[in-house]
Amino acid sequence: MAERDLHPQCSGRLYGVGTGPGDPDLLTLKAARLLGQADVIAYFAKAGNASNALRIVQAYRRDDVIEVPLLYPVTTESHRHGDAYRQAITAFYDQMAAELAGHLSAGRDVVALSEGDPLFYGSYMHLHVRLASRFVTEVVPGITAMSGCWSLAGLPIVQGDDVLTVLPGTLDEEELAQRLAATEAAIVMKIGRNLPKVRRALARAGRLDCAVYVERGTMTEGRHLPLNRKTDDDAPYFSLVLVPGWAGRLAATDPSAEADKANAPADLETSTS
């Protein structure tokens, strides 16, 4: 594969488009415009599940658009470090890229949706690296889930010379604790059943008291609360834990008026309307 498209002037364009964290109002103007022009909309989904990305863009797509679902071949991540999984998923991405290449070669503009931002933990990048050398390609950034979450919580996350570390909750407790102790601010992703471990790591790093738990970011059923008030039993996989740098540091080092200001966004146990 990877041969150049023979008739680039007739080929369609590939757009990797971030849909943002869930609220359709957080699409960019560019994303909405491209959706209204696209001949083909491709989206990743698990077989049998509705696509969240497709729901987000529903109001902006053309009625006659060609939908191309990209259905993951495996539904659990339990064996994702195994060779069989790796071969299956590589073959899947090859096949999906070939399907989109067919549309592009036929002159159709393709928008490949990505929840959040396409190149930030997004499956889109597997299409990008297979197609960007052959077709005119553009990536349209989207609001990340973490931005949606700290905005919903009204939580200043980093300021000045703060270091921010983005960590998957799948890391082991020792590594999580070390990394949490060595950064001003942190975002812990992929919480789900990792929550008890993440909580222990935060406690070991002395960061538990300022940690905020956010569930389903900017969706209508989203909510956020201090992690200390969240039980371990029912965290969805796509929930996040935010450890603020600036506000957390102010509150910890200066118990005066400035700390009160920093605590302004502390009225946290709220649901979005």
Add this chain to the structure above:
Amino acid sequence: MAERDLHPQCSGRLYGVGTGPGDPDLLTLKAARLLGQADVIAYFAKAGNASNALRIVQAYRRDDVIEVPLLYPVTTESHRHGDAYRQAITAFYDQMAAELAGHLSAGRDVVALSEGDPLFYGSYMHLHVRLASRFVTEVVPGITAMSGCWSLAGLPIVQGDDVLTVLPGTLDEEELAQRLAATEAAIVMKIGRNLPKVRRALARAGRLDCAVYVERGTMTEGRHLPLNRKTDDDAPYFSLVLVPGWAGRLAATDPSAEADKANAPADLETSTS
């Protein structure tokens, strides 16, 4: 201060609105809508400098909107750890918050602009912590400069269980090198005159070869190229260095076809149109 507004039902609402990385097309639908409704638009700027945030939203604001420039009292950051600077900047934020509180109490909706994302290294957060407890406040996330940059460069930045570290280029060389060696992906912000030091730190961490330099993100004059091809002499303060996790790792560990795919976005020395 910090007393509750006495007539909340008559007060205006405060919106902290991210303008994204520079291209007005990367405003969110929500930001564009709020800009069309706002009575007051507040923006941070240095005295004598045009506001980049104001330029970004120009086409979306009302003709009769009240503009409130928030002019920083100091123009260099050289003494920003000193007490005098701290007092001056705290008094400045107090005064600006009081000015916006006047508009809000008078029933005017205020949009406070923030380049990028308001709570991610944005000055807006200093207003937020002073006003959010007194007025109805909402933060509208924006595309960060780093998202704009990796999208422009078409560079997959993190995947799977990658750790991402966001570092200010102002850290000392030793700390930069240690942190760069201990993360899969990194973003180094505030490059400017720190570029020679950042380059040495990347070399010590063994990450120089995959680092990408991006200047002026998604503005019309933006450009990106491998850091190895960028000279040290003229980096603007708001340039970034991207160290990709996934693509960089693939290229380093697997020189086969998969690495070729990962290198698809390697045609990097391009300017945006």
